[in-house]
Amino acid sequence: MQLTLEFGGGLELLCESVKIHKVNVDPPNGTEKFIMKDLLSWVCTNLIKERPEMFMKGDSVRPGVLVLVNDCDWELSGQLDTTLEDKDVVVFISTLHGG
Amino acid sequence: MEINGGGGSAADVSRILSELETLKTVKSDIDRRISALEAQLRDTTNIEDKNDSVSNGSCPLISAVHSNINHDLTPDSVYRYSRHLLLPSFGVQGQSNLLKSSILVIGAGGLGSPALLYLAACGVGRLGIVDHDVVELNNMHRQVIHTEAYIGQPKVKSAAATCRSINSTIQIVEYQEALRTSNALEILSQYDIVVDATDNAPSRYMISDCCVVLGKPLVSGAALGLEGQLSIYNYNGGPCYRCLFPTPPPTSACQRCSDSGVLGVVPGIIGCLQALEAIKIAGAVGEPLSGRMLLFDALSARIRIVKIRGRSSQCEVCGENSAFTQQQFKNFDYEKFTQAPLSTLPVKLNLLPEDSRISSKEYKEKIDNGEAHVLVDVRPEHHFKIVSLPNSINIPLVSLEVRLPEISKALKEEEERKAGASLYVVCRRGNDSQRAVQCLQKMGFNSARDIIGGLESWGRDVDPNFPTY
Numbered sequence: 001m002q003l004t005l006e007f008g009g010g011l012e013l014l015c016e017s018v019k020i021h022k023v024n025v026d027p028p029n030g031t032e033k034f035i036m037k038d039l040l041s042w043v044c045t046n047l048i049k050e051r052p053e054m055f056m057k058g059d060s061v062r063p064g065v066l067v068l069v070n071d072c073d074w075e076l077s078g079q080l081d082t083t084l085e086d087k088d089v090v091v092f093i094s095t096l097h098g099g
Numbered sequence: 100m101e102i103n104g105g106g107g108s109a110a111d112v113s114r115i116l117s118e119l120e121t122l123k124t125v126k127s128d129i130d131r132r133i134s135a136l137e138a139q140l141r142d143t144t145n146i147e148d149k150n151d152s153v154s155n156g157s158c159p160l161i162s163a164v165h166s167n168i169n170h171d172l173t174p175d176s177v178y179r180y181s182r183h184l185l186l187p188s189f190g191v192q193g194q195s196n197l198l199k200s201s202i203l204v205i206g207a208g209g210l211g212s213p214a215l216l217y218l219a220a221c222g223v224g225r226l227g228i229v230d231h232d233v234v235e236l237n238n239m240h241r242q243v244i245h246t247e248a249y250i251g252q253p254k255v256k257s258a259a260a261t262c263r264s265i266n267s268t269i270q271i272v273e274y275q276e277a278l279r280t281s282n283a284l285e286i287l288s289q290y291d292i293v294v295d296a297t298d299n300a301p302s303r304y305m306i307s308d309c310c311v312v313l314g315k316p317l318v319s320g321a322a323l324g325l326e327g328q329l330s331i332y333n334y335n336g337g338p339c340y341r342c343l344f345p346t347p348p349p350t351s352a353c354q355r356c357s358d359s360g361v362l363g364v365v366p367g368i369i370g371c372l373q374a375l376e377a378i379k380i381a382g383a384v385g386e387p388l389s390g391r392m393l394l395f396d397a398l399s400a401r402i403r404i405v406k407i408r409g410r411s412s413q414c415e416v417c418g419e420n421s422a423f424t425q426q427q428f429k430n431f432d433y434e435k436f437t438q439a440p441l442s443t444l445p446v447k448l449n450l451l452p453e454d455s456r457i458s459s460k461e462y463k464e465k466i467d468n469g470e471a472h473v474l475v476d477v478r479p480e481h482h483f484k485i486v487s488l489p490n491s492i493n494i495p496l497v498s499l500e501v502r503l504p505e506i507s508k509a510l511k512e513e514e515e516r517k518a519g520a521s522l523y524v525v526c527r528r529g530n531d532s533q534r535a536v537q538c539l540q541k542m543g544f545n546s547a548r549d550i551i552g553g554l555e556s557w558g559r560d561v562d563p564n565f566p567t568y
Contacts, residue, residue: 008396009326010354029457033459050497054352066392068405069443075408091405093394095344098356099210099298099366 001025001086002094005043006076009094011065015047025046037080039090055092056096066093105335123248127260134263138270170195175268180222192384194222201225203290205278205306207258208232209356209366210296210320212244212371216295216375221263222379225270226262227290231277231442232252237568240481241363252328266436277441280429283309286550290375295319296370299434300353303442307332307340312425313415314385318376320369323354325362327369327395330388331376331409337389342411342418347437365397455540455548458558462523471511471517475524477535486566488557496531499538506544522547529553 006019012019025042028032040056046054054062061067061081066073068091074082084090158547169189176198177184183194202223204211207230234245242254248417249257255275262271274286278297283305287293291512293315295306304317315332321327333339335517372393379385387430394403434440457465465472474491476483483493492509494502506522513520522544532549539547550556560564 008394009328010324010352015471019396034339049507052347062349062370063346064344066343066407071403071405073407075406076406091394091403093328094352095348096323096326096328097208097298097300097303097353098359098361099208099296099321 001027001084003084003087004089005047006089006091007093008091009096011055011092013096014050014052018047021047024072034084036069036078036082036084036090039084040080043092058083061092064095067091068093068096076077121251127256129133130260130263132265137267140261145242146155153223172198176222179266183221189384189443193384196382197222198224199377200288200292201227202294202377202381203227203229203287204294204296205229205498206294206296206298207242207244207254207300208238208298208562209322209361209363210370211258211312212242213367213370214294214296214320214374214377215258215262217371218264219266219269219271219375221264221378223269223372223378225272225287225290227272227274228258228262229274229278229286230258230275233276234430241361241366243363243367251311256493278305279441280309280431284313284425284428287315288313292380294373294377294501296373300347301437303340303429304347304437305431305433305441308416308428311339311341312423312428316380316389317518318373318380320366320373322354322366322369323361324359325365325397327365327393327397328389329369329376329395330391331380332389333388334380334387336410338408338410338437339414339417341416342409342414343407345411345413345415350438353437353439357403362397365395368395430434446530447528448530448533451536451549453535456533457523457548458551459561461558462550462557463561465521469517471513471520472495473506473513473520473522475506475522475535477524477526477531485568486554487523488554490568491525496526496535499535500542503539503542503544506539523550524548525550525557526553526557 001024003023003025007015007019015021023040025039026032030037037059040061044052044056056062057064069077069082069084070089118153138482172191172195180194184191185190200223202213202218204227207215207228211230215226215228230253233251234249234257236250238245239247244261245254245257255273259271259273265434266523276282278286287309293306293310293318295303295334297303297306309318310333317332317340319332319340331337355507374464376388379387390407390409392405392407394405409419415421474488476487476491477494477496477499479495480493487493493504494505510520510522523537524532524535524547529549529552532553537546537550554565554568558567
């Protein structure tokens with residue numbers, strides 16, 4: 001399954017300053033669905049190169065990070081349980097405070 | 100070469116500066132008096148016009164004979180705002196709504212500058228400006244409402260003067276103070292719409308909560324580096340800031356423009372969009388950006404508009420069971436809640452014992468005495484490129500541990516030149532240098548010491564010509 005992952009608002013600094021990642025992922029052994037929870041642990045293992053605490057807290061993203069699945073807040077699609085499909089675009093964005 | 104050509108001295112410079120300051124103050128006072136008199140004149144003329152039309156009911160004014168006007172725009176307003184009136188989707192009704200509206204802009208910085216320029220120009224009836232800061236030279240690249248003549252003066256004063264010079268027909272209200280829970284209710288309650296153009300997390304929570312308890316729509320923008328974000332909160336059943344971010348982010352995730360940098364035009368774009376959204380709400384036109392968020396990435400020239408969650412019934416401030424009152428707002432400690440200060444003053448850490456630190460003056464003496472030493476500058480590489488002290492070696496804090504051999508090597512070489520080489524660490528303000536010394540001492544560099552206050556103190560106490568940033 002191919003996904004496009006985007007990091008913004010400073011989160012890209014955790015993955016060597018690369019904002020857009022086209023990745024191939026597969027459902028974990030023994031399951032058919034690939035959900036956001038699976039994606040978070042995949043991202044932590046494969047993309048986050050430093051300060052993982054700036055991305056995750058517990059089993060979800062840290063406070064202040066918005067997660068968008070196909071341009072839609074993941075709160076509206078089931079958060080960690082959101083099922084991902086081929087060609088989905090997932091955006092992780094850290095909220096900004098500057099002005 | 101004699102710099103002051105005509106035999107001038109420091110006393111002359113100081114006299115000229117002081118005279119300039121006095122003249123500027125007098126000038127701004129005169130400007131203010133002119134604006135006030137002009138406004139008074141307008142009011143008087145308006146009243147006379149109205150009296151005329153009432154008392155001379157049997158003998159209507161010429162204009163009333165030749166024109167049929169079904170709105171309250173004055174002839175001057177018709178001309179001034181004609182390009183708005185010509186828009187079918189905005190027109191007389193939109194402009195009339197705008198002239199009757201009041202908008203408060205909190206922050207006259209990178210976001211507030213363009214927002215205020217457009218809000219003043221477009222004819223918002225009453226425009227409030229809140230800011231406690233003064234104009235600085237390093238603001239000028241993005242805070243385009245201010246001019247060099249106002250450096251050192253309050254941003255509110257400077258912004259208000261520019262707004263008045265663009266549109267003398269609207270009311271501008273100045274709040275030269277920091278927004279706090281103690282004054283926020285009183286100030287915000289006097290406006291229809293609030294624009295958050297601040298630069299820190301506690302202010303954002305405080306302003307959103309205040310808008311919820313007062314029932315005001317909030318146009319919220321943010322910008323940093325090469326990215327910007329924009330949304331409208333607490334409007335037409337949409338979410339508030341806390342619905343979206345119930346828990347504050349860790350302080351390490353809250354970067355400031357003064358640390359991370361910002362391309363001037365980026366807050367400019369977001370500030371313009373804030374003005375646009377405020378105008379749409381005030382004019383009652385279009386679809387304001389509520390329940391959606393705009394994400395702007397300048398470098399890739401991408402704007403993404405995403406759908407965000409609606410109002411959360413669980414929200415502690417605007418949710419169904421919330422009992423967040425004005426009194427609770429007043430007592431809420433936003434600095435404690437977000438673990439961050441409302442002001443943007445940089446923090447001063449104190450992590451090391453006194454004998455592990457030296458002042459920039461003491462370091463200067465050590466150079467002058469030719470003392471053997473190695474100076475490690477732990478700032479990021481792009482900071483080091485701006486300016487650095489002679490003979491310092493750049494090893495950024497993040498890569499310190501893996502680059503320890505370079506320090507050992509440098510110390511060894513210095514030791515060969517002259518015995519008893521010591522190790523000093525410097526950074527921009529003296530915080531990271533302390534972290535670095537802690538790390539170095541743990542790794543066996545027991546003599547490592549940091550320069551208190553970093554390059555900022557060098558520029559202040561040793562070499563006034565050393566560039567600060």
